[in-house]
Amino acid sequence: MSEPVYRYLGARGALRRAMVGGVLAAAVLALVPAVVSPFQLLFAAEMLIQCLFALAFNLLFGITGLLSFGQAAYFGVGGYLAALALVHGWTGILGVLLLSTVGAALAGLVLGYCCVRLNEIYFAMLTLAFGQMHYAGARQWADVTGGSDGILRVPRPPLRLLGLTLPLDTGLAFYVLVATVVLLTTLFLWGVATSPFGLMLRAIREKPERAEFVGIPVHHYRLAAFVLSAACAGLAGALVVLLGHTATPEMLFWTKSAEPVIMSLLGGAKVFLGPALGVLVYAWLKEWLSSRLVDYWMLVMGLIVIGCGLFFRGGICGALAVWWSARLAQRMSYVSTRDPQPDQIVRPDDSR
Amino acid sequence: MMPADSLAAYVLNGLVQASCLFLVASGLTLIFGVLGILNFAHAALFMLAAYLAAQVSAWSGSFWVALLVAPPVLALVGAGLEWGLLRRVYDAPVAYQLLLTFGVILLIKDLIKLLWGTAWKTFSEPPVFSGTLVVLGRPYPLYNVAYIGCVLLIGLALWAFLHLTRTGKVVRAAAADRDMANAVGINVPLVYTGVCALGTALAAIMGVFHGPMMNIHLDVDQDYVVEAFAVVVIGGLGSVPGALLGALLVGMLDAFGILIIPRFQMAFIYMVMAAVLVFRPQGLFGMRETRV
Numbered sequence: 219m220s221e222p223v224y225r226y227l228g229a230r231g232a233l234r235r236a237m238v239g240g241v242l243a244a245a246v247l248a249l250v251p252a253v254v255s256p257f258q259l260l261f262a263a264e265m266l267i268q269c270l271f272a273l274a275f276n277l278l279f280g281i282t283g284l285l286s287f288g289q290a291a292y293f294g295v296g297g298y299l300a301a302l303a304l305v306h307g308w309t310g311i312l313g314v315l316l317l318s319t320v321g322a323a324l325a326g327l328v329l330g331y332c333c334v335r336l337n338e339i340y341f342a343m344l345t346l347a348f349g350q351m352h353y354a355g356a357r358q359w360a361d362v363t364g365g366s367d368g369i370l371r372v373p374r375p376p377l378r379l380l381g382l383t384l385p386l387d388t389g390l391a392f393y394v395l396v397a398t399v400v401l402l403t404t405l406f407l408w409g410v411a412t413s414p415f416g417l418m419l420r421a422i423r424e425k426p427e428r429a430e431f432v433g434i435p436v437h438h439y440r441l442a443a444f445v446l447s448a449a450c451a452g453l454a455g456a457l458v459v460l461l462g463h464t465a466t467p468e469m470l471f472w473t474k475s476a477e478p479v480i481m482s483l484l485g486g487a488k489v490f491l492g493p494a495l496g497v498l499v500y501a502w503l504k505e506w507l508s509s510r511l512v513d514y515w516m517l518v519m520g521l522i523v524i525g526c527g528l529f530f531r532g533g534i535c536g537a538l539a540v541w542w543s544a545r546l547a548q549r550m551s552y553v554s555t556r557d558p559q560p561d562q563i564v565r566p567d568d569s570r
Numbered sequence: 571m572m573p574a575d576s577l578a579a580y581v582l583n584g585l586v587q588a589s590c591l592f593l594v595a596s597g598l599t600l601i602f603g604v605l606g607i608l609n610f611a612h613a614a615l616f617m618l619a620a621y622l623a624a625q626v627s628a629w630s631g632s633f634w635v636a637l638l639v640a641p642p643v644l645a646l647v648g649a650g651l652e653w654g655l656l657r658r659v660y661d662a663p664v665a666y667q668l669l670l671t672f673g674v675i676l677l678i679k680d681l682i683k684l685l686w687g688t689a690w691k692t693f694s695e696p697p698v699f700s701g702t703l704v705v706l707g708r709p710y711p712l713y714n715v716a717y718i719g720c721v722l723l724i725g726l727a728l729w730a731f732l733h734l735t736r737t738g739k740v741v742r743a744a745a746a747d748r749d750m751a752n753a754v755g756i757n758v759p760l761v762y763t764g765v766c767a768l769g770t771a772l773a774a775i776m777g778v779f780h781g782p783m784m785n786i787h788l789d790v791d792q793d794y795v796v797e798a799f800a801v802v803v804i805g806g807l808g809s810v811p812g813a814l815l816g817a818l819l820v821g822m823l824d825a826f827g828i829l830i831i832p833r834f835q836m837a838f839i840y841m842v843m844a845a846v847l848v849f850r851p852q853g854l855f856g857m858r859e860t861r862v
Contacts, residue, residue, distance in 0.1 A: 340851045347844040354836035483669045520676030527670035
């Protein structure tokens, strides 16, 4: 699969793109409450949070080239921190979100420091070990985490901002909060991915040895990406706890870590919004299949996932990009008659 | 210090756990060592074997028939898996191998649900081993002791196969250098298919042996797959003796961890796994950049 060429757009170009994309996305997100029922709105909020989690994961995977198999650890740390803070009487919702983000970032800093020196499969295994360690901790440190039941009945206090108090009990109000947070974080991640820093991460993904050789401190950059990814995952975890009013150990189990991996691969890990597309397509497919084939939707889903692994290596976005560039090339071949076609080029070797 | 009889019971429990983990992990590490693929569906295959064994023993009323039927059937499944799917992703990044094996897990789970439903299954041990054995004056299930003994024999047989037979030598050659093995006339794809079949059969044997000691349900694979990964990583990815050592270590940690630090017994295994990865990524028995 060919990745679209990422240019460093310059501060102004990047800002313009971010603003255009942000306004478009905000318009789409604002239309959602108008077309769906209140119950579906909560479902939409959950999808958005999943998108954020997948995008955070993909900063490590698609952009930096590190397959983390333990992102659920940071998702869960964020979730549990939020739940604990709210249960123990915190009322500032923005403070709680900040606490979760910072807490997950700190966990990412400490654990990432150990992980980033390893490559490929060893990196994946170490992140898996750390993730399971968190899971075991949440399961067994029952005095604090509530054991295998988790923390239940987490309150959702109203949002206090600029002297206003906005209750969040309705689906619509909560959806607006989630959509705003997810949109802003996604724009931030997009800024990271297209900044010079993001280009460095891509260089590291393509060939760590070469990046090291030209003087990029590979481990530092990887650690920075790890911390950012963990922070955003923690934020997503906090939002999930606010949504469901519970924090359970399943948030930290390895199957939770597998989700963003599958979604990113399904949507296309090398395109920035690919993982989000993967989340939406997976959710839609699951819904559509399970309404039709009640008992054996997993069978069909398994076949689709296998098909993706075998034939559509770039995911949906990759397949679209291939199709689009083929179409483009075809059209170009009609238009440009002045440029020599590859088979018309006479190479020096051929004349001998 | 605890009395000798309860110490013996803890050691035996640890050995049972180690035996079960060794059977899963040895197949996993063999497949990784030779094929270079981390098969996340390995534990799902063991689960399939357990269901199959429960069905066969319900039909025939005998544990032994189940033991005769399940491993060969699963070996065929494993061979089909390699032939149909895995050989297409040898050169792909780890993530795609993960995606593919995740798809296989979904397939197997739904297949099980279609065939056997969602109810828990059980089957019982053979009557010969249903008694108890007195260990240091304390009764202990005979079946568990027989289990440990059988797994020890299987481990020895596996080692002998890999190191004393010509076929084993061919397998090790294919693992060490695929292209060179191909060049000297070894049918490498056939070796790969065979190894995948063997590894899956080992998981199936575990499914049958462990079946009488557990409730077989649809999520039983999730509990074993990560512990099996821990064993494989601690011992060294691709090393069969490493898998044995790792299984012993994790089994004993499971048994004694609950005595020493009951609160963090589960986390302890992963701490060891993480420590090994941080300080000796190639594992206790693995060598850097070589497999098997």
